[in-house]
Amino acid sequence: MPDCIFCKIIAQTIPSPLIYEDEKCVAFADIHPKDKTHLLIVPREHIPTVADANGEQEPLLGHLITTGKKLAQMLNLSGYKLQFNVGKEGGQEVFHIHLHLIGH
Ligand code: AMP
Ligand code: ZN
Numbered sequence: 001m002p003d004c005i006f007c008k009i010i011a012q013t014i015p016s017p018l019i020y021e022d023e024k025c026v027a028f029a030d031i032h033p034k035d036k037t038h039l040l041i042v043p044r045e046h047i048p049t050v051a052d053a054n055g056e057q058e059p060l061l062g063h064l065i066t067t068g069k070k071l072a073q074m075l076n077l078s079g080y081k082l083q084f085n086v087g088k089e090g091g092q093e094v095f096h097i098h099l100h101l102i103g104h
Contacts, residue, residue, distance in 0.1 A: 006042050006096040020071055024063050027071060027101075036104035037075055041067050048095040050086045064099045077103040 008014040010026055019039060020027040030038040041064050047053055053061055068082045080103030085092040 002046050002096075004046060004094075004096050006040075006094055006098065007046055010042065010044055020067065022067070024060060025067055027067065030100070034100075035102045037077060037080070037102065039071060039101040041071070041099040041101060043097055047097045049092060050084050050097060053097070061097075064097075068099055068101045071101055072103060075103075079103060 005014065009016045009028060012018075016028045018026050018028055020041075023044075025041055025043045027039045027041045030040050032038075043060055043064060045057075045060065047057060050061070065082060068080075072080045080101060083100040083102065084097070085100075
């Protein structure tokens with residue numbers, strides 16, 4: 001396993017309650033929330049950044065977005081942000097792809 005905090009959360013060697021999980025991804029609360037709701041939607045597959053994703057992984061990236069939409073509906077968010085930070089200069093701190101779902 002890569003030495004990756006999100007891989008460890010997915011494996012639950014670092015416990016963080018999973019708000020959602022399916023065969024492709026999990027979602028859990030961001031430890032430093034930027035709004036009332038701030039979830040991270042994280043693929044089970046370790047891909048460092050969106051810039052590293054290949055064509056085969058395109059459906060997986062789409063799945064993260066539709067999962068974000070589903071979770072936003074479940075949480076009754078009327079409007080929200082879905083955000084990927086890409087690369088250090090793009091504000092990315094954890095190098096395992098994750099989609100931020102931010103709203104209130
Ligand atoms: P990014 O800057 O896009 O890489 O986002 C990384 C996010 O992961 C930040 O918003 C952090 O607050 C969050 N984060 C870092 N460590 C943890 C953790 N152990 N559990 C939950 N969220 C975390
Ligand atoms: Zn990882």
